[in-house]
Amino acid sequence: MNLHFPGLDKGKGLYFLFVKSESKTPGGLTAWPMMTSIYKSEQFKGPLRDHTSPRAAVLCADTSQSMYAQMVCGLCQRHDVLRVGAAFASGLLRAIRFLQLNWEQLRADIEARTLAPCVSGRGGSPPILRRPDPELAQLVRDECRTGEWAGIIPRIWPNTRYLDTIVTGAMAQYVPALEYYGGGLPLVSTSYASSECYFGINLQPLCNPTDVSYTIMPNMAYFEFLPVDDTTTGEAVAPEGDAARLVDLARVEAGREYEVVITTYAGLNRYRVGDVLRVAGYHNAAPRFTFVRRKNVLLSVESDKIDEVELQRAVERASELLRPHCASVAEYTSHACTKRIPGHYVIYWELLTTGDEAVGKETLDGCCLEMEEALNAVYRQERVADGSVGPLEIRVVRPGTFEELMDYAISCGASINQYKVPRCVALPPVIELLDSCVVSAHFSPGLPHWTPARRND
Structure with a gap:
């Protein structure tokens, strides 16, 4: 992204990040979504210097309180924000909807140097709110009270270079809404990953959302592919009968659709993730894949x-x-x-x-x-x-x-x-x-x- 937007390290990202509750397997192991695992890891500890949200706000289990705190911090650092994003397009739209519903309380808190009682009771106001900002409070009021929400993101965060969120697969349905609120800002899907494995990155990040493709990184796992017209339904792991039909990464055909099968360092062996991909072309000799759909998924x-x-x-x-x-x-x-x-x-x-x-x-x-x-x-x-x-x-x-x-x-x-x-x-x-x-x-x-x-x- 720095190749396209030099100086990203000079500002911050307003990312709406949330954790979900964990569970225990029968053997006593912790089970939680991949992103929650990352946010609660040792590597994620400490101040998030390139994010507007403090770690405590991200780790707050109450989604509404977490959203409120992250939105306040993003507003107070509006001139530092160079990119706005969330894990999924739907999450970013939820943040905009939250602003639509709560801008009056947000404005009041910024002007009064406090947080709403339901939020401040969980640890007090963040340091960034310990000084009044009547100018910012007035701007929030002026921009939000009219009910005109087209281009609201660059209007409130004027230095935003792009929106960073997943817009492929089921998230493609949210592209028109993001374009409406984003006022022409580029929509960037930077990477393709799942809880089972990290797959690859988008080496053409400024392409049209409908043309997003990901170059598979072969050091992440051993990747094999099952042509979709040969697959059977309802299998989690490729059975022995499918082994002869598996194609490795170097032998996929352009334009054809495959179900991805992975063998990972963590111990998954020829595991069918359930994603259907189409070979969109090549980056040098490495295949680029377009995410087509989740296999057998109707609603999402x-x-x-x-x-x-x-x-x-x-x-x-x-x-x-x-x-x-x-x-x-x-x-x-x-x-x-x-x-x-x-x-x-x-x-x-x-x-x-x-x-x-x-x-x-x-x-x-x-x-x-x-x-x-x-x-x-x-x-x-x-x-x-x-x-x-x-x-x-x-x-x-x-x-x-x-x-x-x-x-x-x-x-x-x-x-x-x-x-x-x-x-x-x-x-x-x-x-x-x-x-x-x-x-x-x-x-x-x-x-x-x-x-x-x-x-x-």
């Missing part, structure tokens, strides 16, 4: 991932609430809606009723919560603890809607003999068709059950 708003089997199981569990009303789910599909922040899951239901009684609002609201209870722990944690996913929504559509959906697919060239109802939709015309048939919308009335694991130390 942030780091949550729901596949078809899990969605089906959730629908079946929720539909049990319909039986006393002589109703059932005839067809369904889904969509990850990101028009609002945070994003949320939308499930379209076409109901089949055999009785005279209509299914009431309370029952359908309960179905939303029942679906959330059936989803995985990562989803429930992000709903309950992180607030990074909004309440699940069920939109009931009128009878015959899914026949219209099939007619539309056939009109676009699909074979009537091979047509299957898609369990997730993303095309705007399809979503518009479904939304035009909605007769009622229902949201989860509460939070699903989620309890952080207790620490033994």
Whole structure:
């Protein structure tokens, strides 16, 4: 990045970083997300001289308090900020939404040299707030009270050179919103990594978000690739029968898609990460890969991932609430809606009723919560603890809607003999068709059950 933006070491980065709770394996080992492991490591200790956020703010387990403290520190050092970012695009948008909702309290705290009681009770005001800044407080007021949020990032942080966040895969849906708030600032995805392994870096960081590719670093692990048209589903580790079809890094073909398989220093042996990549070209002789998708994943708003089997199981569990009303789910599909922040899951239901009684609002609201209870722990944690996913929504559509959906697919060239109802939709015309048939919308009335694991130390 210094090749493109000289002098980055002369300023700071406003990065919104958060930890998540840990759990224990049956053998007593600590299990937590990769980023939490990094933030709590010995290497991350000490002052973060190139970040606006103090380490204590990053390690605060309460996401709302952590966000507040990091935003205050970022505002107080606005002229030092040369880059703004978060791990995922959704996280950066959550920060902007937080500013939209809390700018008045932020302004008051900056002017009064204090933090809101809910935050300051966890350790007092940071040193940066120990002097009044009425000029900054007035600027926050002037920029935020008008309700004009286009280009808000460079307006408040005028020296920002670029936005640093992941915009590939499921995060691509957030690019228009980032461009709106970023006012033309470059969107940069610098690297590609997972909890299992670090893969590579983007050697063309200023490319268009749709053209982001990563050059695999062969010293990170031993990489092999399974052509996607040869893969079987539901396997976590490549079985012996796939060994003959594996291709090593030097023999992948440009333009072809592969599922990545890794053997790592930490002990994973031919482990199928679940990422599907496309060979986009080469950097010298090293292949560059575009992230295509997570294998078998239907829904994702942030780091949550729901596949078809899990969605089906959730629908079946929720539909049990319909039986006393002589109703059932005839067809369904889904969509990850990101028009609002945070994003949320939308499930379209076409109901089949055999009785005279209509299914009431309370029952359908309960179905939303029942679906959330059936989803995985990562989803429930992000709903309950992180607030990074909004309440699940069920939109009931009128009878015959899914026949219209099939007619539309056939009109676009699909074979009537091979047509299957898609369990997730993303095309705007399809979503518009479904939304035009909605007769009622229902949201989860509460939070699903989620309890952080207790620490033994």
